[in-house]
Amino acid sequence: MSHNLQVPPPFYCVYLLRSVSKPNSYYIGSTPNPYRRLRQHNGELSVGGAYRTKKTGFRPWQMTMVVYGFPSKIAALQFEHAWQHFYQTRHIPLEKRLGSKSSSTVHLRIANVKLLLAAAGFVRMGLRVAIFQKHIYDIWVTNKYNVAVPESVLLTLDFQQNQDKLIEGGNYDQIKVFVETLAAEEDKVFEKSVEKLENNDLRQCSICNQVVDPVDHAPCFCVNDSCQALYHAECWANDMLKDSESPADSTSPMIPIKGRCVECTKLNWWWPTVKNSMRVYQHSNQAIK
Structure with a gap:
């Protein structure tokens, strides 16, 4: 095995934002740091963000779900692009594509992310999904377009009680704790593995x-x-x-x-x-x- 091996990124995700003030507006992006990225989208950090999320009247945004577990940044960017362009991506066969460029309801967005999770180019990655808002989970479960999710996809639910108060400025703490918890779990496995090797x-x-x-x-x-x-x-x-x-x-x-x-x-x-x-x-x- 090559000595030039690079450790995969600690965390890289593709996320779905939902506007708090315009709840039918969504945005798909990717990032290694969802906490910082959400602050950029909401204008709390002056550098970064995206043109669409800066438009007047759409802020603040909440990060409602993330797809994670990508083996590389490139894999995450490919997934992001495919989800944004579900109507033409090669990862979804023509006969299975749902919606069109001008039709992108949240039901279609969730259906298409399920199609991508089952796609040949992504299913082998054992990707995981975390949902932070009950509204999105209800749509996931309703499954309006009857899209099956591969059993290899692990689903985590992380709802908090007073979400109206929580998302006034974005669900920063919720996202930060989620990523920190994942990192702590990986560190525990790593430390235990080193211990096993030494013994x-x-x-x-x-x-x-x-x-x-x-x-x-x-x-x-x-x-x-x-x-x-x-x-x-x-x-x-x-x-x-x-x-x-x-x-x-x-x-x-x-x-x-x-x-x-x-x-x-x-x-x-x-x-x-x-x-x-x-x-x-x-x-x-x-x-x-």
């Missing part, structure tokens, strides 16, 4: 039984805290692809979506596993410098 004298791959050298190969770990399984990324990917739970797609036949640990059988999602693996790999290489 494993043999460092044998649980599949091929060969040594996993964290300086030469990004080691993979089961998300189960008590499981000591260790893998070469290639070995575990190949094992996951044998499992019907982790189908490959035609665009990336060698990349699984999810699979079970061969030792404890706990379900692991591929891209979060790889992201953590690359952090451990980078940590191991920095430690020998």
Whole structure:
């Protein structure tokens, strides 16, 4: 595995804004920092924002949902562009496209994001969705256009009680806490993985039984805290692809979506596993410098 590996961005999302003063107005964007980006859209930061969200009478905006878990910034930008241009994107087959350039109700926006989550170019990423407003969740559940959501998509709901007061200037605290909580969870998995590696004298791959050298190969770990399984990324990917739970797609036949640990059988999602693996790999290489 190359020593030039780059750790995926800590967080990058595609988001849906809703105007508080004009609740039928929406905006789609992407960012590595939704807290800062929302402040830019609302004019609380002088630099940044977007022309459409600066128009008189539309502020403040609330961030109502985010799609996250992208393995790279490029992947997030591709998803953003496809969602903005759902009426012509190659990611949605012509016969499945809903709405048109002049027709973009919120029901259509939610239906099209579901189509993108199921698209061959994105489904393998194991993307996740967080919804911060009950109105948007109700539309998600109503599912006016009967679009199925892949079972690989994890949905998080984060509603707060007094939302009218909460969104007077944008739901900043809600978004900030959400991202910080995700980062803390990833840090916990990373720290536990380093601990597992340091306490494993043999460092044998649980599949091929060969040594996993964290300086030469990004080691993979089961998300189960008590499981000591260790893998070469290639070995575990190949094992996951044998499992019907982790189908490959035609665009990336060698990349699984999810699979079970061969030792404890706990379900692991591929891209979060790889992201953590690359952090451990980078940590191991920095430690020998």
